[in-house]
Amino acid sequence: xxxxxxxxxxxxxxxxxxxxxxxxxxxxxxxxxxxxxxxxxxxxxxxxxxxxxxxxxxxxxxxxxxxxxxxxxxxxxxxxxxx
Numbered sequence: 805x806x807x808x809x810x811x812x813x814x815x816x817x818x819x820x821x822x823x824x825x826x827x828x829x830x831x832x833x834x835x836x837x838x839x840x841x842x843x844x845x846x847x848x849x850x851x852x853x854x855x856x857x858x859x860x861x862x863x864x865x866x867x868x869x870x871x872x873x874x875x876x877x878x879x880x881x882x883x884x885x886x887x
Contacts, residue, residue: 810860811834811879813858814836814850814879815827817850817857818838818850821846821849821850822846823838823846823849823850824838825837825838825850826870830878832863832865833863833878834879835875835879836854836862836878836879837869837874837875838850838876840874847876851876854879858881860879860881861880861881862876862877862879863877863878863879864877865877865878
């Protein structure tokens with residue numbers, strides 16, 4: 805199953821700003837992880853993109869994080885994810 809178009813756009817945007825991301829489907833929704841070594845300022849740029857350009861948000865993610873990654877949250881706002 806291919807990821808929703810909005811998540812593909814998010815991945816492309818993250819690549820353009822130089823932020824490695826990993827998106828995992830969970831029971832809560834889509835979990836967003838970023839490279840633990842990446843500049844935290846890029847996190848803020850990605851969060852702004854999610855909120856302002858995609859019209860979505862992030863919810864808390866309390867699940868364990870794989871080594872080498874840090875969590876940004878679970879993407880919320882199903883209207884975009886369903887496209």
